[in-house]
Amino acid sequence: MKKDKRPSVLLLDGHSLPCLAFTRSLGRAGISVTVASESPDASTRVSRHGTKFPICPSPLREPEAFRHWLFRTLSQEHFDLLVGMTDQTVFLLQEWREQLGQLVDVPLAPREAFQLAWDNAATVKLAQELGIPTPRTFFIQDWGDLEHVAQSQRGPLVIRPRHSINCKDGMYCQVKVEYAFDAQMLRKKYALVHYDSPWPLIKEYVPGVGAACFFLRHQGKILARFQHQRIRETNPTGSGSCLRVSVAPDPALMEASERLLAAMNWEGLAMVEYRVGTDGTAYLIEVNPRPWGSIQLAIEAGVDFPLLWYCAVTGQPVKEVHSHRAGVYCRYLGGDLRNLESVLHGPPPDWRLPYPKRLPTLLQFLKFWGPNLCYDDFASGDWRPGFIEILNYLVTLKRRIDGQLRRKFASRLYDRLRGAEVK
DSSP: OOOOSSSSEEETTTHHHHHHHHHHHHHHHEEEEEOBBOOTTTTTGGGGTHHHHHHOOOTTTTTTHHHHHHHHHHHSOOSSSSESSSSSHHHHHTTHHHHHHSSSSSOOOOOOHHHHHHHHHHHHHHHHHHOOOOEEEEESSHHHHHHHHHHHHOOEEEEEOOEEEETEEEEEEEEEEEEEEEEHHHHHHHHHHHHSSSSSSEEEEEEEEEEEEEEEEETTTTEEEEEEEEEESSTTSOOOOEEEOOOOHHHHHHHHHHHHHHHHTTOOOEEEEEEETSSOOOOEEEEEEEETTHHHHHHHHTTOOOHHHHHHHTTTTOBBBOOOSSSEEEOHHHHHHHHHHHHOOOOOOOOOSOOOHHHHHHHTTOOOOTTTTEESSSSBBBBBBHHHHHHHHHHHHHHHHHHHHHHHHHHOOOOHHHHHHHO
């Protein structure tokens, strides 16, 4: 058998959208892409642009098993690069970078820069030092600080963990952002987040729209930049976007973002996320130190971040990209289905902010075609990942419905038995 002499890359997190975008971009460029995933149902596993698709242990639930699998795989097979796609694996690769570096090239940001971006408290403090607007933030150090905020501040307030991934009982868990609308809710929800991730931040909620600036920074120089605006989010109460549009770069936002990344001494890909308030002020939310979920939009608008990044880290010439097509829409249909389900179901019981209306959301969902509309999951010549995304959604929807029916049946049966016992 003829040996494959193409450059080879091992991508982790095959279930994620950035992994799918990377697989398509690098695969089209003639690079051999191996995609590892803990799930046999990961959509990237059916992409025609991947080469091999091994199953690995869960980095969150089985970090030690994942570590053994990763080091064994790297010692048995040759890869030119190892790339983590989500917080789950980027965090672990940073921890193991010295040992991994003996087996494969792992292009990571400097450790100090990563810690500044990984720790939301450090990011906010640095932004404030640079004069970049941030939502009013309370840095809680003890329960007395929490009580002071609870008694002095009105909602809505955002409880944001300092890290999106935290180690607990030998396993890693993802920690969600929570919202509080009164003092009692703040105390309760803060304690829940604190249990998984000690001393999260409390921020004032900023009404408005989400915007983000994206960069490839290499050896102190910006090689590519891009900007988009969110339209819909997978979870209407806050999450990654399922529909977004490319917009012309805002010079002020770009300048602020670049100052922040320079102060961090950032290296590689980064997303600088903002919330643009109703008064037009853009407030920094966070810096994502990894490939982002909407990277396919940038590719469709003319900024192929995965390939540009690959060329930069492998020492190949890079043609800088500082402009892109505005008005390009990119939709994640699997996420949009989840958005529609949430809207039809209605807001959570304790939700007190504006929530999307059912009929307008349904009508917007049914717009499947448009002159500048593309998709994260469906791509020309590579449709199978999109169908797998839809199938996975339907399977999980059926499980949720079955669970609700079982709980309802059990509740009615219990009531009947209790009624018969009383008689």
